[in-house]
Amino acid sequence: MENLNIIFAGTPDFAAQHLCALLASKYNIVAVYTQPDRRAGRGKKLMMSAVKKLALANDIPIYQPQNFKLESTLSEFSILNADLMIVVAYGLILPKALLKMPRLGCLNVHGSLLPRWRGAAPIQRAIWAGDTETGITIMQMDAGLDTGAMLSKVICPISAQESSASLYEKLAEKAPSALIDTIDKLIKGEIEPEQQDDNLATYAKKLSKEEALINWRDDAQLISRCVRAFNPWPMSYFKLSDKFIKVHQVSVLDIQTDALPGTILESYKTGIQIATGCGVLNLEVLQLEGKKAMPVQDILNSRRELFAPGRVLCVEGR
Structure with missing residues (x-):
């Protein structure tokens, strides 16, 4: 044989x-x-x-x-x-x-x-x-x-x-x-x-780009799993000023908040903290349209105004 x-x-x-x-x-x-x-x-x-x-x-x-x-x-x-x-x-x-x-x-x-x-x-x-x-x-x-x-x-x-x-x-x-x-x-x-x-x-079932759109009403743990599951394709993303921002890396913070889902709580060099339906998600590596993926520290150095605390991101998603 x-x-x-x-x-x-x-x-x-x-x-x-x-x-x-x-x-x-x-x-x-x-x-x-x-x-x-x-x-x-x-x-x-x-x-x-x-x-x-x-x-x-x-x-x-x-x-x-x-x-x-x-x-x-x-x-x-x-x-x-x-x-x-x-x-x-x-x-x-x-x-x-x-x-x-x-x-x-x-x-x-x-x-x-x-x-x-x-x-x-x-x-x-x-x-x-x-x-x-x-x-x-x-x-x-x-x-x-x-x-x-x-x-x-x-x-x-x-x-x-x-x-x-x-x-x-x-x-x-x-x-x-x-x-x-x-x-x-x-x-x-x-x-x-x-x-x-x-x-x-x-x-x-087969993945879709539509499914990768983040819904900030979901809990932080679920969003974190989606970000990891959809990397490298189709990549999780969210809308900001009519732009699509891809999310490459996140972490879940042990913080509770009553803020509306999608609210930017803080913007630090270690991450951008976003309120979700349950818990807080820390965005660590993002990709702006037409750019390469970068740590948020590098993005905040030039585009901090995009992620001002108090701003509420679009919550639509799956």
């Missing part, structure tokens, strides 16, 4: 790290599927995915279908005659017919401890909900949304100051080796698939 032929499907850097581990293993990657190149950045240049870059560097055949609705796309996949397919943050829906084509089926690396947080944004939703731990689940794919039988899990704690970016890094360190170990055990018949309990399932 050392010549096991694998098709890999993935798109972002998180997926590329798994592909890198597979390339260093004893298994043979016969093809890579990744999303079509997208235009991005200020110049709207056509950009290839991290997975495509890695595949090109290793001379692996690359396929970038818009979807799998055409019979010709499925036939193309079938001709590859793979033993196994590995899917990591691919971003396209795979039809049931395709899932049955590889001899050993299709495995998915999912960023949560299933059945909790099935869906598109499991890492962000775990932080948003205040979970104290999450992890990686490697499962057999079926026609449902992250409903397949589980083969292995890796647990990862979520720290009090965790952002989605830092949690991605933690999981990216643990998951690739867990994937290789799971494949090894699967082909040796050393894993007994475990069915998920649908009664325990929660859904991690």
Whole structure:
């Protein structure tokens, strides 16, 4: 089984790290599927995915279908005659017919401890909900949304100051080796698939920019979790003088106030204190429109008038 032929499907850097581990293993990657190149950045240049870059560097055949609705796309996949397919943050829906084509089926690396947080944004939703731990689940794919039988899990704690970016890094360190170990055990018949309990399932819906708009009526702890969950995308933000200000870093202060939610209480070099629906939020790193993210001390040096104590910020939000 050392010549096991694998098709890999993935798109972002998180997926590329798994592909890198597979390339260093004893298994043979016969093809890579990744999303079509997208235009991005200020110049709207056509950009290839991290997975495509890695595949090109290793001379692996690359396929970038818009979807799998055409019979010709499925036939193309079938001709590859793979033993196994590995899917990591691919971003396209795979039809049931395709899932049955590889001899050993299709495995998915999912960023949560299933059945909790099935869906598109499991890492962000775990932080948003205040979970104290999450992890990686490697499962057999079926026609449902992250409903397949589980083969292995890796647990990862979520720290009090965790952002989605830092949690991605933690999981990216643990998951690739867990994937290789799971494949090894699967082909040796050393894993007994475990069915998920649908009664325990929660859904991690896709993030939106609208959802990232801060509602100062929310309590300070919830806003803090949202700031961390939405970093690096779409980034929490609030309105000030018809401008949108992105929030990169905050802390919750052990202070009580009767001020209206959204009221600026104090503006210090250590942070801008804002009253919320419950508690006080301390803004520490902000990004003004057209500027880079900066500590509030630097912003107050030139734009202190924007954050004068007593000013009430717009409270609208989710």
